[in-house]
Amino acid sequence: MTSSVWGSEPLPRVAAPLREQVTDRVRSAILDLRLKPGERLIERELTENLGVSRATVREVIRQLAAEGLVTVVPQRGAEVTSLSASDAADIYEMRASLEALAVRRFVQRAGDDEVRALRRAVDEIARSAAGEGDHLGAKDRFYEVLMAGSASGPLQQTLAGLQARVRLLRATSLSVPGRPAEAAEELRAVVDAVEARDADAAADACVRHIRHAAATATAQLTG
Amino acid sequence: MTSSVWGSEPLPRVAAPLREQVTDRVRSAILDLRLKPGERLIERELTENLGVSRATVREVIRQLAAEGLVTVVPQRGAEVTSLSASDAADIYEMRASLEALAVRRFVQRAGDDEVRALRRAVDEIARSAAGEGDHLGAKDRFYEVLMAGSASGPLQQTLAGLQARVRLLRATSLSVPGRPAEAAEELRAVVDAVEARDADAAADACVRHIRHAAATATAQLTG
DNA sequence: CATGTCTGGCTGTCAGACAATCGGCAACGT
């Protein structure tokens, strides 16, 4: 294959369409809580603050609505989604099921180098949990590797949406003290199973991790 | 409650926004195979055939893209998604996980009348499988009841997307002879467990059903 | 035959316009 010379993939799309840049900006704003749940998104304001036309803004809003980050009320417009406690529980449970599946696929489909990358990612999480470093970023990289290795378009798309909503949750609740270290340990268990190529064990460990995360999160929510 | 005079619910949305009507139309066209997988969707054509402006058409396309029914290639436009065999397998597996979860929620949350409605729905499926009647429609109604009873926005939204993509699959493969009767039997098992309020058994039966459906479907695909 | 160039078809994006609708506020009658 000559493709190895250029780097296989069908081209990483260097210049993203304006619409996607804007989508990313707004999504970040929501996840960073610069737009709080329940807050209305007025089209005119967005056009001004982002410097794009209303048509573009509207497409962005539809996109984010599909991801579940904003909710559109007919004839009233979009607002940042605010999740109920039961929604939160469901989302975590969905994540548990689907990430377990993703981990299974990873075990089946990922090459040794990708397994090593996953190991590195979890190490970085542990480091950031103990000492210093970008914990959220480290977790993001972990999931990036996981998704790439499990190589499933549909799974990736769906999980991305769920993950975003979880972060939306993290808005309401947040960082419990000893939690990062625990999380790192749980993820290490996942990678251990993956390295042993034991899909069942890996899936189990994954479910345990998310159930645990859900427990601490909802405790914050209702408490 | 005075609401009983008008019919309880927060209003069934009589006049849907134009955009949604159009979305439904196009979605139907895709699922009924009047638009085949791989076929390009040209904006101008859609504006003419549907009698709406390009702006509206574009919002509709973004919506369907988010549902996974169409794929947009930057600078080239949208085409009806065509799924790979491995995508199909993943989608079925995701459906298995999530519908199992939905059934669990149904057992927890649904009232007795909703359980009865589910029973009626499965009976109708059986009838349509044996003698005559709208089989697809019957299945749709079954899922409608299921979703309403499990009462979870996120679950409903996600599963709707998956279900649509499964139907897209059904485009490529299709109706195996004795299959409908089997399916009816499997769903009956689900309802039996639901009536017994046994969430685990119901979830298991559900997973079995979808695995079975996936098996026959992928057999068609690769064979 | 390989390479460069042109052109038509589409998409990406913008600006501006208008009707329909929602929410609140103020005037009104009682």
Place this chain on the structure above:
DNA sequence: ACGTTGCCGATTGTCTGACAGCCAGACATG
């Protein structure tokens, strides 16, 4: 003082028309 009524501003839903940029295939050229 209080519930109604009616009006107005803010915002969304949708349309029109326009223009630049990109892609693919036809065409010309050496």
